[in-house]
Amino acid sequence: MDRRIKPKSLLSPLAKQLTSRLPGRGLLLAGLAIVLLFMGMAVFAPWISPYDPTKMVDKPFLPPSLKHFMGTNRIGQDVFSRIIWGSRIVLYVVFSATLLSMAIGIPLGLLSGYRGGKIDRVLSMFMDSMYSFPALILAIAIAAVLGPSPMNTAIAIAFVYIPTYFRMIRGQTLSIKSQLFIDAAHALGIPDKRIMLIHILPNLAHTILVVFSLSVADAILTEAGLSFLGLSVTPPTPDWGYDLRVGQPFFLNGQWWLVFFPGLSVMLLAMGFALIGEALSERLSLAQSI
Amino acid sequence: MPRYLLEIKDLVVKYYALSGIVRAVDHVSLAVKPGEWISVVGESGCGKSTMAYSIARLISPPGKIVDGKIVFDGRDLLRTSPKEFRKILGREIGVVFQDPMTSLDPLRRIGDQIAEVYMTHLGMKKKEAIEKAIEVLERVGIPRDKISAYPHQMSGGQRQRVAIAIAVALRPKLLIADEPTTALDVIVQDTIMDLLQSFKKEGTSILFITHDLALAAERSDRIAVMYAGKLVEEGPAEKIVENPLHPYTQGLLKSVPDLWGPKKIESIPGYPPDLRSPPPGCRFHPRCRYAGESCRREEPVLRCFGEHCVACHRAWVK
Amino acid sequence: MAKKGLGYYIVVRALMIIPTILILYTIVFVLLRILPGNPILAVVGTRNIPPEQLRHLEHLAGLDKPLIAQYFDYLWNVLHGNFGVTLASPMGVPVMDYIATRFPATLELAIWGFTFSVIIGLVTGMIAALKRGGKIDTTMRIYSIVAYTLFIPWLGMILQYVFGVVLGVLPTGGRIDPRINLQTITGLYVLDSILTGNLPALISSIKHLILPSLTLGIVLSGAYTRLVRNNMVDVLSMDFIRSYKARGIPGYKITWYALKNAFIPVITLMGLQFAILLGGAILTETTFSWPGMGTFIVDRIEYRDYNSIQGAIIFFAFFVAVISLVVDVIYALLDPRIKY
Ligand SMILES: Nc1ncnc2c1ncn2[C@@H]1O[C@H](COP(=O)(O)OP(=O)(O)O)[C@@H](O)[C@H]1O
Ligand SMILES: [Mg+2]
Numbered sequence: 001m002d003r004r005i006k007p008k009s010l011l012s013p014l015a016k017q018l019t020s021r022l023p024g025r026g027l028l029l030a031g032l033a034i035v036l037l038f039m040g041m042a043v044f045a046p047w048i049s050p051y052d053p054t055k056m057v058d059k060p061f062l063p064p065s066l067k068h069f070m071g072t073n074r075i076g077q078d079v080f081s082r083i084i085w086g087s088r089i090v091l092y093v094v095f096s097a098t099l100l101s102m103a104i105g106i107p108l109g110l111l112s113g114y115r116g117g118k119i120d121r122v123l124s125m126f127m128d129s130m131y132s133f134p135a136l137i138l139a140i141a142i143a144a145v146l147g148p149s150p151m152n153t154a155i156a157i158a159f160v161y162i163p164t165y166f167r168m169i170r171g172q173t174l175s176i177k178s179q180l181f182i183d184a185a186h187a188l189g190i191p192d193k194r195i196m197l198i199h200i201l202p203n204l205a206h207t208i209l210v211v212f213s214l215s216v217a218d219a220i221l222t223e224a225g226l227s228f229l230g231l232s233v234t235p236p237t238p239d240w241g242y243d244l245r246v247g248q249p250f251f252l253n254g255q256w257w258l259v260f261f262p263g264l265s266v267m268l269l270a271m272g273f274a275l276i277g278e279a280l281s282e283r284l285s286l287a288q289s290i
Numbered sequence: 291m292p293r294y295l296l297e298i299k300d301l302v303v304k305y306y307a308l309s310g311i312v313r314a315v316d317h318v319s320l321a322v323k324p325g326e327w328i329s330v331v332g333e334s335g336c337g338k339s340t341m342a343y344s345i346a347r348l349i350s351p352p353g354k355i356v357d358g359k360i361v362f363d364g365r366d367l368l369r370t371s372p373k374e375f376r377k378i379l380g381r382e383i384g385v386v387f388q389d390p391m392t393s394l395d396p397l398r399r400i401g402d403q404i405a406e407v408y409m410t411h412l413g414m415k416k417k418e419a420i421e422k423a424i425e426v427l428e429r430v431g432i433p434r435d436k437i438s439a440y441p442h443q444m445s446g447g448q449r450q451r452v453a454i455a456i457a458v459a460l461r462p463k464l465l466i467a468d469e470p471t472t473a474l475d476v477i478v479q480d481t482i483m484d485l486l487q488s489f490k491k492e493g494t495s496i497l498f499i500t501h502d503l504a505l506a507a508e509r510s511d512r513i514a515v516m517y518a519g520k521l522v523e524e525g526p527a528e529k530i531v532e533n534p535l536h537p538y539t540q541g542l543l544k545s546v547p548d549l550w551g552p553k554k555i556e557s558i559p560g561y562p563p564d565l566r567s568p569p570p571g572c573r574f575h576p577r578c579r580y581a582g583e584s585c586r587r588e589e590p591v592l593r594c595f596g597e598h599c600v601a602c603h604r605a606w607v608k
Numbered sequence: 609m610a611k612k613g614l615g616y617y618i619v620v621r622a623l624m625i626i627p628t629i630l631i632l633y634t635i636v637f638v639l640l641r642i643l644p645g646n647p648i649l650a651v652v653g654t655r656n657i658p659p660e661q662l663r664h665l666e667h668l669a670g671l672d673k674p675l676i677a678q679y680f681d682y683l684w685n686v687l688h689g690n691f692g693v694t695l696a697s698p699m700g701v702p703v704m705d706y707i708a709t710r711f712p713a714t715l716e717l718a719i720w721g722f723t724f725s726v727i728i729g730l731v732t733g734m735i736a737a738l739k740r741g742g743k744i745d746t747t748m749r750i751y752s753i754v755a756y757t758l759f760i761p762w763l764g765m766i767l768q769y770v771f772g773v774v775l776g777v778l779p780t781g782g783r784i785d786p787r788i789n790l791q792t793i794t795g796l797y798v799l800d801s802i803l804t805g806n807l808p809a810l811i812s813s814i815k816h817l818i819l820p821s822l823t824l825g826i827v828l829s830g831a832y833t834r835l836v837r838n839n840m841v842d843v844l845s846m847d848f849i850r851s852y853k854a855r856g857i858p859g860y861k862i863t864w865y866a867l868k869n870a871f872i873p874v875i876t877l878m879g880l881q882f883a884i885l886l887g888g889a890i891l892t893e894t895t896f897s898w899p900g901m902g903t904f905i906v907d908r909i910e911y912r913d914y915n916s917i918q919g920a921i922i923f924f925a926f927f928v929a930v931i932s933l934v935v936d937v938i939y940a941l942l943d944p945r946i947k948y
Contacts, residue, residue, distance in 0.1 A: 129631040132880070133928055136887030137905075141921050144909040145640055221759060225891050228761050229906050244761055248895070251765055252773050252780065263762025270757035278753060346854050380856030387854075392847035396945060397868055407855050440944040456855060 024279035031213075031275030038269050042087040051078035053085040054236040061250070064257050071257040073243070074250060079257060082238035083265055089239050090269065093154045093232070094219045098212065100158035105165025106208070110196050112166070113173030124170065131163035135218075136225050143231040153232040157222050161215050168211050172204050206284055213277030220270040240266050294361075295463055295495050296322040296345065301358035303340050303349060310566035314340040314353070316519040319592075322464065327487070327496040329506035329527075331542065332516035333562050338499045339388075341516070342466050345497075346385050347375060363463060381411045384457030388469040390449035394441040400452050401427075401437035407459050422459070430455040430485055447478035451485065458489055465489060468499045483509060503542045507531045515539050518563050518573040525598035535600040537578045572603065580604045614940070621936055625929040632925035633686070637679055640918050668693060668700060691919030696911040703919035706904055711923070712795025713783060714900035717824070717892065718885055719796075720817050724825020725881070729832020729874075734867055736833065737840030748833055755830030760888050764823040764895035771819060778819050781897035785812040820896040824888050828881055835877055839870035872943050879935035883928050 041048065050069075051057040056076035064071045070079035108127075112120040130138070139156040146152035177200070185195050226232045227241030235242070240262040247258030298320045305312040314337040322328050330338050343349055345360055345367065360367040363382065367375065379385075387393045395403060404426060405419035414422065424434045430451040441449055450470060457465055467486060471479040487509055490496050500506050506513055507527055514524040515536060523536040534540045541558035560577040563569055572590050575581040584603045592601040666672045673681065685692065691703040736748035772780035784790060784797055790809040793800050798817065801810035843849065843866045852862045890902030897903070901920055908916040940946045 125627060126631055126635075129628045130635060132628065132883060132932060133632055133925060134883045134887035136890060137921060137924055140890065140905060140909070141636065141917055142639060144912075144917060145914065217757060221757065224759055225761075225887075228891060229894060229909075231909070241759075241761075244759075244765075245894075248761075248765055252769060254773075256769070259762065259765050263759050263765070266759040266762065267754075267757050270759075271753060274753050274757050348850055348853060376856040376858065378856075379854060385851075385854035387847055387851060389847055393851045395848045395852070395865055395869070397872070397943070398865070406857065410855070410857055442945050453851070456851075 024282045027275045027282075028279035031272045031277075031279065034268055034272030035276065038087050038265075038272065039091065041084050042091045045084050045088055049081040049084045051081040053077060053081040053238040057081075061255055063255075070261045071255075073247065073258055077236075079243075079261055082243060083240070083261055085238040086240045086243070086262070086265065087269070089150055089233060089237065090220060090223055090266075093150050093157065093223050094216055096151070096154040097157035097219055097223075098161065098216050100154065101161035101215075102165055102208075102212070104158075105162040106169050106201075108162075109166040109169025110173055110200065113170035114177060114192065114196050114200065120170075123166070127163040127166045130160070131167060135160040136222055139222055139226060140229065140231060143226050148231055148234050150233060153223060153226055156226065156231075157219050160222070161219060164215050165208075165211065168207060169204060172207055173200055176200050176203055206280070210277055210281045210284055213273045213280060217270045217273035217277060220266065220273065224266045293323065294321045295324045295326075295363060296320075296497070297359075297361040298341070298345070299359040299361070301341060301344060301360065302356040303337070303344055304354055304356050305340075306352040306354065307566075312565045313519050313568065314565055315344065317358075318516070318519075318521045320514055320521065320524070322495050322497060324463070325490070325493050325495055326511045327490050327498060327509055328512045328514060329498040329500060329510040330514045330516055331500055331503050331506050333542075334501055335562050335565070336516045337519040337565070338501075338516055339468050342385075342468050342497060342499050345464075345466060346379055346383060348385075377411070380407055380462075381460045382463050384460075384462040384465045386450070386453050386457045386465065386467040386470045389473050390446050390453055390470075391473065393453050394449055396441055399438050399440055400444070404437075404452070404456050404459060407456055411460055423455075426455045426459050427452070430458075431481075446474050447482065450474060450478075450482055454482070454485060454489075458494065461492075462494060464495045464497060466497045466499075469501070470498075471505070472500070472502075479505075503531075503539075515542070518568055519565055520573060520601065521592060522574065522602070523598075523600045524592075525600075529598050533598075535598065535605045536574075536602045537580055537604075538574050541577075572601075614937075617940060618933075618937055621933055625933055628929050628932075629925055632929075633683060633922055634679075636918060636921050636925065637682065640914060641675065641678075665695065668695065686919075686922055691923060692915045694908075694913055695915045696908075696913045703916050706916065707901070707920065707923055709795065710899065710901045710904045711927075712792075713898060714886070714889055714893070714902060716783075716796045716798065716817065717820055717898060717900060718882070718889055720821035721824030721828065721889065721892070722878075722882060722885055724821055725828035725885070726832060726874075726878075728825060728829035730836055730867070730871070732829070732833040733836025733870075734840055734863070736837040737844060737870075738863065740837075740841050745837075748837065752830040752833040752837075755826055755828075755833070757830075758827050760823060760827055760891040761895045763826060764820065764892060767819045767823055768896070779816050780819070783813060783816050783899060784809060785816075788812050820892045820898055823895070824885060824892050827888060828885055831877065831881060832874060835874055836870055839873050840866060843869045872939070875935060875939045875942065879932040882931045882935070886924060886928070 054077070057078050058068065058072050058076050060072055060074050060076045062068055062072040068078050068080060070083060073079055073082070108123060112123045139160050142156035142159055143153055146156060173196075185199055190199075223232065224241035224244075227239045228245045230242065230245065233239045233242060243262045244259055244266075247255070247262070251259035298318060301315050301318045302313070303315040305314055316337075318337075318341055320328075320330075320341075330341065332338055340349065340353065344355055345362070347367065349355055355368060358368075362378070365378070367378070370378070394400065401420055401423050404423035405414075405416065408414045408419035408422050409416065412419075420437065424437050427437060428434055432448055432451050432455070436444065436448070441452075444452070450473075454467075454470070457467075465486070470486070471482050474482065483505070486496060486498070490509075498506065498510065503513075503515075507530070510527040512525065513527050513530040515522050515530070515538065517536075517538050523530065523534065523539045530539060531543065534543055538558070545558060558577055563573060563576070569576055570589075571587050572578070572581070572585040575585040578585065582604065588603070590601040590603050592599050593605075663672065671678070682692070689704055691707065693699075694701045694703060694706070732748050732751060736745045739745050768780040771778040779785075785808075788806075788809050790797060790800055790806055790813075791804050793803055797813035798810065801807070801813055846869075849862060849866055852865065889900065890905065892898065893900045893902035894906055901924070905917060905920050908914075908920070
């Protein structure tokens with residue numbers, strides 16, 4: 001009755017999704033392609049970026065050309081290079097934030113759902129209240145007090161996504177707990193901690209993957225929002241949201257590339273994760289309905 | 291007066307499901323006389339509902355009426371325009387479904403739902419329609435003050451009465467009832483059957499669908515037995531009960547509950563076949579104890595002895 | 609089971625928002641205080657200031673008392689509509705004064721954005737459901753994902769560019785033409801224009817509202833498109849829809865009944881969506897120089913005026929709780945199956 005799941009099988013849902021010809025395969029592949037493209041940009045930025053993103057490399061306000069694929073901005077920086085390096089900041093902030101909220105939200109959710117009782121009621125009440133509050137506003141407050149820096153932004157974002165993980169894990173734990181094999185494990189005298197880690201958590205892998213993709217998509221938009229409001233990084237660090245803000249007056253003058261490319265990048269990256277989440281959740285509900 | 295109110299001729303209905311093509315109704319012919327109660331009997335999955343819904347043109351994708359003709363009161367139903375058909379359906383043909391819990395709109399008062407058919411088909415004003423609704427509600431045995439109740443405030447039996455009230459509101463010539471009592475408990479079942487019979491007495495023909503041969507036998511003029519999308523036996527109710535010719539009908543009769551309890555004394559072994567790939571020859575042969583070589587090879591055709599028809603190679607051997 | 613229990617239900621449900629507000633209040637209070645740095649020093653920057661002025665400022669902000677006392681003092685004040693005073697530029701102005709002029713602007717934007725999002729979501733979701741499985745369905749599905757992932761300032765700027773600059777038909781910022789004199793009653797300009805019979809003000813305020821609320825509406829509509837579509841597909845396969853058909857009810861009426869049923873679960877989403885909408889409104893306001901709560905908060909952040917930030921956020925907490933109450937009451941009114 002050892003249902004220990006090997007590390008490999010934690011990833012197998014994703015691997016299987018890719019190869020199986022279920023509906024939503026196109027969405028999944030499109031999402032993965034977009035995400036991998038941006039991740040590649042972030043990882044290989046030093047090699048693929050044509051210019052230093054923080055330096056004035058040419059005349060200001062040059063429209064897109066072969067020399068500057070996305071033109072130059074008001075201080076002569078190369079927009080394309082800033083987009084490439086900007087993907088580093090976004091992904092760094094968003095991944096740190098998401099990992100942090102998972103690290104807090106998942107254990108609390110497990111505990112709350114598994115134990116029940118008072119802990120559960122108190123935790124749930126807190127998390128539900130937080131969940132009902134506009135995430136961006138809360139993140140703005142925290143980021144404002146912490147001051148602008150990528151790590152601080154990550155903390156602010158992490159904070160607001162804790163309830164998302166908590167609620168999902170708690171709900172799933174409750175439903176798994178009611179299934180038979182947990183009772184059996186209990187009867188065999190397996191300690192609670194082991195049951196949670198070895199019998200419940202692996203069963204949540206797929207759900208976590210779905211929520212991860214969707215919350216990363218959301219967090220990307222939150223990060224862009226914070227930096228649009230000037231709460232994420234300080235210049236001249238390349239950052240999409242900030243560049244968008246600075247470009248606004250020039251955009252309305254016709255220098256469209258200053259706004260168009262950063263905003264498009266935000267949308268594409270968020271969409272990449274949203275597509276993955278959408279495809280995976282469709283398959284999850286499909287698997288559950290069978 | 292025409293001899294038949296409804297004539298189904300060689301009806302073929304298929305479901306084009308992802309997993310394969312389901313031949314739910316396969317060359318079925320059936321006729322209903324004016325004022326007659328005819329029951330269609332068979333295990334679940336034999337295509338009874340599909341056949342009944344074809345009459346009301348309620349088959350939607352992936353289902354499709356592939357072939358056949360349905361003549362109702364001199365009109366070819368499968369060839370009337372949607373607009374014309376909407377005037378027939380609900381007015382000349384009423385339908386009652388199996389599950390009263392889900393067949394009424396949960397967000398609307400039952401009075402409004404009943405009144406709607408008067409307003410739609412007769413162009414009545416709301417006030418007049420509600421008065422008619424109260425009338426028909428009392429006719430099916432529900433107190434008038436329930437007129438402003440919501441479906442969830444009523445019991446299953448009451449809801450089924452409301453569903454019947456809506457179906458008979460305009461005194462249709464034909465009432466199709468698809469297992470109207472299956473979801474109800476036995477005592478309520480009986481009162482619903484009485485109610486249906488009272489409408490038959492007023493001249494409505496009833497096409498009653500059930501898996502329960504005993505229930506059908508009590509009230510029907512005629513009984514048609516379906517198996518795996520085919521009509522296998524058909525005739526006057528008492529002949530079917532006293533002298534069933536098809537082994538399947540015999541099996542159904544034997545599985546009728548004992549007087550002393552709901553236990554089946556002898557049921558047919560096995561299950562109806564998968565209609566994506568029905569067995570060759572007689573579709574019943576894998577479950578038939580009389581099955582012979584011809585049954586495995588050749589599909590039996592419906593043959594009639596007077597009013598009693600059967601599709602079985604061995605009908606007279608036994 | 610009749611509607612006469614509604615008053616009772618509302619009271620009970622209203623009492624239930626008290627813990628929610630207390631929790632949010634506590635979270636905000638604790639967060640803003642355990643975070644590093646003296647907020648007063650943050651206001652004045654790193655410059656040395658005379659100790660008595662620092663103390664005066666701390667007194668103004670109520671920071672000279674023990675934390676517990678601060679917690680209850682502030683709570684007491686908030687319950688009396690006193691959200692503290694600004695700490696900078698200008699100093700000592702009640703935060704409530706700002707809220708009183710800024711909040712109606714945000715509310716007006718939110719209401720319009722919300723309306724747009726629901727209408728767009730209902731129409732697209734319904735069309736997708738009626739044409740389910742086809743090309744239109746797929747298009748709507750992609751629309752819902754794209755709308756959801758659109759970055760609000762980006763969409764806002766594109767709309768500004770197209771309608772404000774290129775076509776020149778709509779203003780790109782502000783609430784109303786500054787040359788127009790409008791007497792404010794509720795602070796909702798459209799309503800005020802109607803109340804005072806001021807036609808130029810009405811036209812101008814509607815024109816100013818269109819782009820920002822459309823921006824919010826489009827981004828927020830994605831979630832509705834998808835939910836309405838899925839509910840509608842579920843409802844259309846329900847037995848009572850087939851019953852309607854079997855009664856000869858015309859198709860457009862059946863679609864309407866299906867839509868009503870599909871709409872019920874959408875109401876529960878609305879409370880949450882409204883909260884998300886308020887977050888989005890901050891970005892919209894900044895993009896369109898809309899003088900609402902969002903631009904107020906962003907302004908105050910520049911001055912590190914944390915008293916104002918705290919006041920504004922706690923006010924939002926109240927507002928969100930009230931909205932969830934309203935949504936629940938609407939739900940109870942529309943769904944006869946809800947017992948209260
Ligand atoms: N929407 C559908 N898609 C695919 N197959 C269907 C569908 N509806 C019914 N069927 C199949 O058609 C056959 C006949 O079904 P039905 O008419 O409901 O039988 P009955 O009413 O006798 O129980 C069954 O095998 C069933 O599985
Ligand atoms: Mg059936």
